[in-house]
Amino acid sequence: MRVGYTLMTEQAGPKDLVRHASAAERAGFDFEVCSDHYSPWLDEQGHAPYAWSVLGAVTQVTERVELMTYVTCPTMRYHPAVVAQKAATVQLLSDNRFTLGLGSGENLNEHVAGKGWPSVHVRHDMLAEAVQIIHGLFDGGHFSYAGAHYRVDSAKLWDLPETRTPVAVAVSGAESIARFAPVSDAMIAVQPERALCREWDEHWVDRGEGHARKIGQLPVCWDPDRANAVSRAHEQFRWFGSGWTVNSELPGTSGFAGATRFVTPDDVAAAIPCGPDVEPILKSARQYADAGFTDLALVQIGGEHQAGFFSFAERELLPALRETV
Numbered sequence: 001m002r003v004g005y006t007l008m009t010e011q012a013g014p015k016d017l018v019r020h021a022s023a024a025e026r027a028g029f030d031f032e033v034c035s036d037h038y039s040p041w042l043d044e045q046g047h048a049p050y051a052w053s054v055l056g057a058v059t060q061v062t063e064r065v066e067l068m069t070y071v072t073c074p075t076m077r078y079h080p081a082v083v084a085q086k087a088a089t090v091q092l093l094s095d096n097r098f099t100l101g102l103g104s105g106e107n108l109n110e111h112v113a114g115k116g117w118p119s120v121h122v123r124h125d126m127l128a129e130a131v132q133i134i135h136g137l138f139d140g141g142h143f144s145y146a147g148a149h150y151r152v153d154s155a156k157l158w159d160l161p162e163t164r165t166p167v168a169v170a171v172s173g174a175e176s177i178a179r180f181a182p183v184s185d186a187m188i189a190v191q192p193e194r195a196l197c198r199e200w201d202e203h204w205v206d207r208g209e210g211h212a213r214k215i216g217q218l219p220v221c222w223d224p225d226r227a228n229a230v231s232r233a234h235e236q237f238r239w240f241g242s243g244w245t246v247n248s249e250l251p252g253t254s255g256f257a258g259a260t261r262f263v264t265p266d267d268v269a270a271a272i273p274c275g276p277d278v279e280p281i282l283k284s285a286r287q288y289a290d291a292g293f294t295d296l297a298l299v300q301i302g303g304e305h306q307a308g309f310f311s312f313a314e315r316e317l318l319p320a321l322r323e324t325v
Contacts, residue, residue: 001289001325003318004031004297006070006217007054010040011236012303014049014057020306021058025065027314032058033070033101033217033297038077038109041239042260043253047303052086059093066097070217070297071170071188073105075123076113080130081155084137087165088157096163101188101215102131103170106248108256117251124176125149131167131183138164168215171196172244178203186213189293190244192284197292216293218284219272221301222309226275232302233272234265241271272301276312278320289325296325 005024007017021032036051055067067090074083087100104123111117118126129147136143137157145152168186171177177196181187181203189196197214204212219237223229238260239247250256273280281298288296300309 001285001293001321002030002295003285003321004033004066004068004215004295005029005313006297006299007032007034007058008299008303009035009047009049009051009054010037010045011047011301012306013047014054016303016306017049017054018057018061021065022061023306023310025062027310028318029065029313031066031068031295031297032062033068033215034058036069036072036109038112040253041108041247041256042236043257044235045303052090055090055098056093059090059097062094062097064097066099067094068099068168068215069101070215071101071103071168073110073127074102074130074134075105075126075149076110076115080133080150081137081152083130084134085157087134088138088160091161091163091165092159096161099166099168099186100134101168101170102127102134103188104248107251108247108253111251117249120248124179127169128179128183131169131180134167135183168213171200174199181205181212186215188215190217192216192287192291192293194291201292211294213295214293215295215297216288217297217299218281218288219299219301220281220284221272221274222276222312223274223302223305224276224308229274229276229301230265230269232305233274234263234268237272237301238263238268241267278316281317282320282324285321285325 037048074080091098104127107117126149142154142156166185168188169180169184170188177199182205187200201212221229221233239256
C-alpha cells in the first residue's frame with residue numbers, strides 16, 4: 001500500500017501548507033492529497049485558502065511525490081471547463097505528477113455560489129456531465145457540449161500536458177460506483193469497506209494501468225501526550241464520524257457545531273488513532289489494506305502540529321506501515 005499525506009486546507013494557511021508539502025516529501029510519503037474547501041468544517045480549524053494556488057506553489061517545492069485534489073467539486077463553485085484547465089496546468093507544473101480527484105461536493109463549500117443545494121441525484125447528474133466535459137477537453141482540440149446542466153462553447157486547452165491527467169472520483173455506494181467507475185482512473189472513498197472495492201473492480205475499465213487504484217484517507221492525531229491528542233481531535237475533527245450523508249448537507253460551521261455537540265472525546269478517540277504509538281495507526285490502516293485499497297492518505301489533525309508528526313512518520317510510522325500493510 002502506498003502511503004500519502006493530506007494537505008488539509010481547513011487547518012492551515014497557504015504558506016504553512018506549502019512548507020508541510022516539502023516536509024512530507026522529505027519524510028518519505030509517497031503522495032500528497034489536497035482538500036479543496038471554501039470553508040473549514042468547524043470554526044476551531046480556522047482556515048480555507050484556495051487549494052489551486054497552494055497546489056501551484058507545491059509543485060515548485062516538491063520533486064517526487066504525486067499530487068492530487070481530494071477532492072474538487074467541478075459543478076458549482078467551478079465550471080468543469082475551468083477545472084480541466086486548472087488540472088492541465090498543475091499537471092504541467094508538476095511534470096506529470098498530478099491526479100484530478102473529483103466529487104459531488106458539500107453544501108458547506110458550494111452554497112457560496114448562490115445557486116441552492118440540489119438533491120444527491122441531481123448532484124450526481126451534474127458530476128457525470130462535468131466528468132464528460134473534463135475528459136472531452138483532455139482529449140485535445142476544440143470541444144463543445146450541451147447538457148442538462150452545462151454548456152461548453154468551442155473550448156480548448158491550449159496548454160495540454162503530453163501525459164493525460166488521471167481522473168479519480170469519490171464514491172460512497174453501488175449507485176455512484178456503477179456510474180463513475182467506467183469513466184474514472186481511480187476510486188476515492190473514506191470508509192474501509194470491502195464492498196466498495198469489490199464493486200469498483202467489477203465496473204472499472206482498465207485503460208492500461210493493469211490494476212484498479214483505490215485511494216482512502218485516515219485521520220490520525222499524533223502527539224507525545226495522548227490526552228492532548230484526544231482533546232485536539234475532538235476539538236477539530238468531531239465532525240468526521242457523521243458520515244457523508246450528513247456532512248454533504250450542512251451549510252456552515254455552526255451547523256457542524258450543532259450536529260456534533262453531543263460527540264464526546266471518547267467517541268472521537270474510539271474512531272481516530274490518537275497519541276504517540278504506531279500500533280493504533282497500523283490497526284486502522286490494515287482495515288483499508290484488507291478491504292482492497294491500494295493507497296492511503298493520512299491526515300495529521302492540528303495545523304500547528306505537523307513537524308513532530310513528520311519526524312515520527314519518517315522514524316517510526318512509515319517503516320512500520322510499509323512492513324505490515
